[in-house]
Amino acid sequence: MTQTKIAIIGGSGIYDIDGLEKTEWVTVETPWGDPSDQILTGSLSGVDMAFLPRHGRGHVHSPTDVPYRANIDALKRLGVTDVISVSACGSFREHMAPGDFLIVDQFIDRTFAREKSFFGTGCVAHVSVAHPTCPRLSDACESAGKAAGITIHRGGTYLAMEGPQFSTLAESKMYREHWGCDVIGMTNMPEAKLAREAELCYASIAMVTDYDSWHPDHGEVDVTAIIATLTGNAEKGCALVKGLPDLLGADRAPCPHGCDRALEYAILTAPEKRDPTVLAKLDAVAGRIL
Numbered sequence: 016m017t018q019t020k021i022a023i024i025g026g027s028g029i030y031d032i033d034g035l036e037k038t039e040w041v042t043v044e045t046p047w048g049d050p051s052d053q054i055l056t057g058s059l060s061g062v063d064m065a066f067l068p069r070h071g072r073g074h075v076h077s078p079t080d081v082p083y084r085a086n087i088d089a090l091k092r093l094g095v096t097d098v099i100s101v102s103a104c105g106s107f108r109e110h111m112a113p114g115d116f117l118i119v120d121q122f123i124d125r126t127f128a129r130e131k132s133f134f135g136t137g138c139v140a141h142v143s144v145a146h147p148t149c150p151r152l153s154d155a156c157e158s159a160g161k162a163a164g165i166t167i168h169r170g171g172t173y174l175a176m177e178g179p180q181f182s183t184l185a186e187s188k189m190y191r192e193h194w195g196c197d198v199i200g201m202t203n204m205p206e207a208k209l210a211r212e213a214e215l216c217y218a219s220i221a222m223v224t225d226y227d228s229w230h231p232d233h234g235e236v237d238v239t240a241i242i243a244t245l246t247g248n249a250e251k252g253c254a255l256v257k258g259l260p261d262l263l264g265a266d267r268a269p270c271p272h273g274c275d276r277a278l279e280y281a282i283l284t285a286p287e288k289r290d291p292t293v294l295a296k297l298d299a300v301a302g303r304i305l
């Protein structure tokens with residue numbers, strides 16, 4: 016048994032988290048550069064917790080410039096086992112209304128200006144992201160959300176766009192009508208892919224803030240309105256987080272879906288051909304198998 020350590024990656028409008036005990040903002044150095052900010056460590060009902068504001072306190076990193084690799088490496092380095100991403104999103108579905116939450120289970124990755132892997136020349140690896148989120152962790156998020164009285168939808172596809180501009184009307188309609196996407200945001204990729212490479216369970220809670228630009232009865236996306244909706248829902252998010260420790264428990268059984276063993280058969284580079292400099296950077300992410 017390992018010890019559960021739950022990390023919350025807070026998105027736009029979420030730069031701190033209330034209710035943790037024995038808190039401390041810690042600086043974590045990584046071979047991939049600095050994470051978005053210091054990480055708040057603490058505990059909740061006897062379970063170790065960590066909180067990282069994705070855009071940094073004061074919202075300093077754009078979606079393109081979030082240091083995704085450093086963030087995931089830093090969480091792994093701290094002993095995190097389960098990562099819960101909380102993010103704002105636009106909805107493509109009438110019944111997923113502003114204020115609702117969606118537990119995302121699929122992604123279409125349209126980002127193109129970000130580093131997407133810890134691996135490459137010197138140590139090549141290919142992990143599966145057919146099922147990019149962890150069902151066990153997603154179950155816990157759904158149960159905690161329902162117990163907190165949140166309108167929470169289970170299962171949906173998140174279109175990850177590069178941004179920072181919102182989508183055009185034509186793009187919005189294409190993602191909704193032809194690509195079958197349910198929500199849109201700018202940050203869950205490559206975060207989810209990197210979490211899988213780092214053998215971390217990952218769940219994504221998308222907080223609906225708007226209807227993007229497709230909806231005939233709603234105006235264009237407006238960042239002020241998005242933050243107002245988010246702020247109005249922050250308490251719901253905190254209530255959900257408070258329910259997680261009891262559901263997940265301090266003693267952690269191996270992930271039944273194999274998230275924590277994702278690298279088992281993924282590395283292709285022959286041991287004698289692996290570059291020691293590259294391996295050194297993988298000490299946290301792939302230390303279990305290298």
Ligand SMILES: CSC[C@H]1O[C@H](OP(=O)(O)O)[C@H](O)[C@@H]1O
Pocket residue numbers: 025026027069070078101102103104178200201202203238241242
């Ligand atoms: C504030 S509107 C656009 C911004 O909000 C979302 O950020 P996050 O996913 O970190 O909550 C969206 O992805 C954009 O980055």
Ligand SMILES: Nc1ncnc2[nH]cnc12
Pocket residue numbers: 103104105106176181182199200201224225226227228236241
């Ligand atoms: N409509 C939208 N598109 C992209 N990212 C978002 N974040 C919140 N709303 C969004």
